[in-house]
Amino acid sequence: MKKRILARSIAALAVAIGSTSAYAHDEGVTEWRLFVADQASPTVSVIDATDKALIDTYELSGPAALHRTSSGQTVFAVQGSEGRVSAINTGIAFHDHGDHADIDVDAPERLDMELAGERPAHFVEQQGYIAQWFDGEDEARFFTENSVLEGKPEIRTANIEAAHHGVAVPYQHHAVVSIANPDDASQRPIGARVVDFEGNHVGEDVACPGLHGSAGSGSLYALACQTGLLIISTQDGTPEIEHLTYPASLPEGSASTLLGGKGLQYFIGNFGADRLVIIDPSQGEEGFQLVQLPTRRVHFATDPIRPRFAYVFTEDGQLHKVDVLSGELTQSLRLTDPYSMDGHWNDPRPRIAVAGDNIVVTDPAAETLHFVDANSFEQVDDMPLEGKPFNIVAVGGSGVSHHD
Amino acid sequence: MGLLRAVVTPLLVSMVAFSAGTAGASEPALKVVASFSIINDFAQQIGGDRIALTSIVGPDSDAHMYEPTPADVKAVAQADIVLINGLMFEGFLARLIEASGSDAEIVTLTDNAEILQDPQGGHYHFIGDKAVFHAAPEDPHAWQSVSNAQVYVSNIAQAFCAADPAGCRAYEANQQRYSTTLTALDDDIREQLSTLPESRRTAVVAHHAFRYFENAYGLTFFAPQGMSTESEASAANVAGLIDELQSQQVSAVFAENISNPRLVEQIATEAGLPMGGTLYSDALSNAAGPASTYEAMMRYNVATLMSALTPP
Numbered sequence: 001m002k003k004r005i006l007a008r009s010i011a012a013l014a015v016a017i018g019s020t021s022a023y024a025h026d027e028g029v030t031e032w033r034l035f036v037a038d039q040a041s042p043t044v045s046v047i048d049a050t051d052k053a054l055i056d057t058y059e060l061s062g063p064a065a066l067h068r069t070s071s072g073q074t075v076f077a078v079q080g081s082e083g084r085v086s087a088i089n090t091g092i093a094f095h096d097h098g099d100h101a102d103i104d105v106d107a108p109e110r111l112d113m114e115l116a117g118e119r120p121a122h123f124v125e126q127q128g129y130i131a132q133w134f135d136g137e138d139e140a141r142f143f144t145e146n147s148v149l150e151g152k153p154e155i156r157t158a159n160i161e162a163a164h165h166g167v168a169v170p171y172q173h174h175a176v177v178s179i180a181n182p183d184d185a186s187q188r189p190i191g192a193r194v195v196d197f198e199g200n201h202v203g204e205d206v207a208c209p210g211l212h213g214s215a216g217s218g219s220l221y222a223l224a225c226q227t228g229l230l231i232i233s234t235q236d237g238t239p240e241i242e243h244l245t246y247p248a249s250l251p252e253g254s255a256s257t258l259l260g261g262k263g264l265q266y267f268i269g270n271f272g273a274d275r276l277v278i279i280d281p282s283q284g285e286e287g288f289q290l291v292q293l294p295t296r297r298v299h300f301a302t303d304p305i306r307p308r309f310a311y312v313f314t315e316d317g318q319l320h321k322v323d324v325l326s327g328e329l330t331q332s333l334r335l336t337d338p339y340s341m342d343g344h345w346n347d348p349r350p351r352i353a354v355a356g357d358n359i360v361v362t363d364p365a366a367e368t369l370h371f372v373d374a375n376s377f378e379q380v381d382d383m384p385l386e387g388k389p390f391n392i393v394a395v396g397g398s399g400v401s402h403h404d
Numbered sequence: 405m406g407l408l409r410a411v412v413t414p415l416l417v418s419m420v421a422f423s424a425g426t427a428g429a430s431e432p433a434l435k436v437v438a439s440f441s442i443i444n445d446f447a448q449q450i451g452g453d454r455i456a457l458t459s460i461v462g463p464d465s466d467a468h469m470y471e472p473t474p475a476d477v478k479a480v481a482q483a484d485i486v487l488i489n490g491l492m493f494e495g496f497l498a499r500l501i502e503a504s505g506s507d508a509e510i511v512t513l514t515d516n517a518e519i520l521q522d523p524q525g526g527h528y529h530f531i532g533d534k535a536v537f538h539a540a541p542e543d544p545h546a547w548q549s550v551s552n553a554q555v556y557v558s559n560i561a562q563a564f565c566a567a568d569p570a571g572c573r574a575y576e577a578n579q580q581r582y583s584t585t586l587t588a589l590d591d592d593i594r595e596q597l598s599t600l601p602e603s604r605r606t607a608v609v610a611h612h613a614f615r616y617f618e619n620a621y622g623l624t625f626f627a628p629q630g631m632s633t634e635s636e637a638s639a640a641n642v643a644g645l646i647d648e649l650q651s652q653q654v655s656a657v658f659a660e661n662i663s664n665p666r667l668v669e670q671i672a673t674e675a676g677l678p679m680g681g682t683l684y685s686d687a688l689s690n691a692a693g694p695a696s697t698y699e700a701m702m703r704y705n706v707a708t709l710m711s712a713l714t715p716p
Contacts (some may be wrong), residue, residue: 218471308503
């Protein structure tokens with residue numbers, strides 16, 4: 001077992017803050033790991049984000065989009081071109097005890113679980129419930145993270161009537177699924193509905209023309225439409241959907257890629273090629289804010305630790321810090337040579353992940369990971385990584401570790 | 405939840421006719437943020453129309469699980485005073501304050517209140533075959549005894565006086581008036597509940613939000629969850645609870661306004677107990693509901709308890 005021990009024991013910290021929640025043999029541990037998918041060879045590299053050392057590399061069937069669960073215990077590698085979904089136990093687990101969280105750090109491990117299907121695409125996880133969408137199939141698959149970690153994924157399905165490029169959002173007893181365009185299922189979905197796992201529809205279908213893009217933030221989940229967002233909430237465990245319309249004050253456009261704030265409940269999405277939109281659903285039509293970028297965006301990410309900030313990487317090779325309250329770019333930093341958004345959408349271009357106090361940006365052309373201090377917003381290190389390092393996720397954090 | 409607003413009502417308080425000259429100021433003397441709806445009501449009672457009041461967690465919403473919004477951050481950034489419960493009740497608070505960069509006075513209303521420890525004495529972690537004990541946090545639901553509510557209100561009045569000396573007489577007058585209301589409320593609760601026989605003083609609730617109530621008024625509540633709704637009850641917790649209920653004189657099971665009732669309904673079914681209604685635990689109702697103020701909440705809870713627990 002590997003642990004990174006803080007300078008002071010938690011017992012000492014507890015004394016300092018007047019808590020009695022831990023004993024002398026408890027110690028603070030911080031661990032962050034990066035999972036980086038290579039676009040040239042089908043692999044995922046696991047990297048110690050502090051030591052910048054390669055921990056392990058896993059072979060996949062094809063290039064992968066990576067998704068981490070909210071617990072951070074599992075990373076899923078969705079290999080759309082090869083029809084495979086693989087899972088990796090990150091080796092980092094937290095156990096919440098209210099007044100503190102315990103951390104358990106072990107070696108990462110490729111899990112036996114693998115899903116095969118026609119064109120796996122959108123992956124959504126909420127509170128340990130997972131929905132994996134397959135663009136070429138007429139049902140979505142649902143399972144729990146725990147069942148994957150235990151090596152026995154228990155798959156439930158929900159019929160979606162016609163194969164299409166859509167999305168499913170999982171809940172304990174229900175799912176929200178996109179509705180295919182009845183005239184042409186190859187076009188974007190036209191709405192969403194709540195279903196259960198016995199084949200029943202719950203409530204009315206809700207229109208969402210051009211549905212594409214989804215994200216969760218706190219207790220809300222959002223689907224992006226050409227007309228606004230569908231906001232999904234649950235009161236008694238059953239999802240309820242409401243449409244939040246783009247205000248007339250916004251210029252023409254819509255979001256098709258969404259991310260959800262962590263620590264602050266908001267959504268951030270693209271709005272055309274060179275703008276972002278920040279959405280605070282609690283403020284209704286007053287809650288939309290546009291952010292103008294200097295050039296077309298390449299990728300954006302939210303900061304789960306400094307929730308006031310998000311980051312966006314633009315074609316000119318710059319990383320920008322976005323203040324989600326003011327909607328302003330507060331700092332910019334040139335990290336790479338320019339990357340053009342012309343060309344195939346899935347060409348390897350920089351991607352962003354936040355690992356503790358580091359913002360990590362992949363630079364596929366330079367075969368490098370760039371490390372930026374999230375507080376000073378200065379580049380602090382590079383790490384060479386052979387191949388075309390592309391998609392990246394970070395897992396980790398701090399907790400208490402008990403030992404003799 | 406009416407989806408989009410857990411809260412945030414920038415509220416210029418003007419609804420109650422307060423004593424001793426509270427009215428008048430065209431500009432609020434203080435910008436106050438209350439962390440959740442019960443504190444919001446206390447602040448409204450004391451501040452009257454001298455304050456501009458914003459509540460973070462709104463009616464029928466669960467502060468244990470709340471995720472603050474950018475609008476909340478802006479409200480805290482502009483606040484003179486932020487009123488909080490403390491005792492780790494507002495898990496969102498640290499990141500909210502940090503994100504706001506606020507230099508507002510943070511006032512912890514449970515200071516000087518009588519605080520209960522987890523009666524089960526904490527919890528164990530098992531490291532291999534070795535058990536490690538962690539003392540549990542203090543129970544944050546202190547407002548569930550009216551005597552503690554008096555402490556909350558006193559702390560608010562002191563904080564308002566310190567920040568706005570010109571309004572101190574008004575705040576103190578409001579506190580005096582409201583304190584009288586709370587004293588009468590406390591007396592009334594005791595009088596009503598005293599009529600319940602010993603065999604009808606035990607019930608089940610969704611999470612341990614009522615320890616202060618049982619300690620003050622002599623009832624006993626069992627709960628499948630811990631003190632936070634964040635800790636989901638395990639199947640073993642539930643099975644153990646149902647076993648335990650068999651040996652107790654439990655009269656009814658109550659849902660809570662902030663929790664999904666499914667779990668307690670399952671417990672009621674499996675234990676053969678009646679559902680007694682919904683109690684307001686960690687949040688008020690909206691203005692149209694039966695518990696839109698602290699006083700209304702406590703009276704509604706007592707009426708619900710009396711209705712279910714009074715012998716047929």
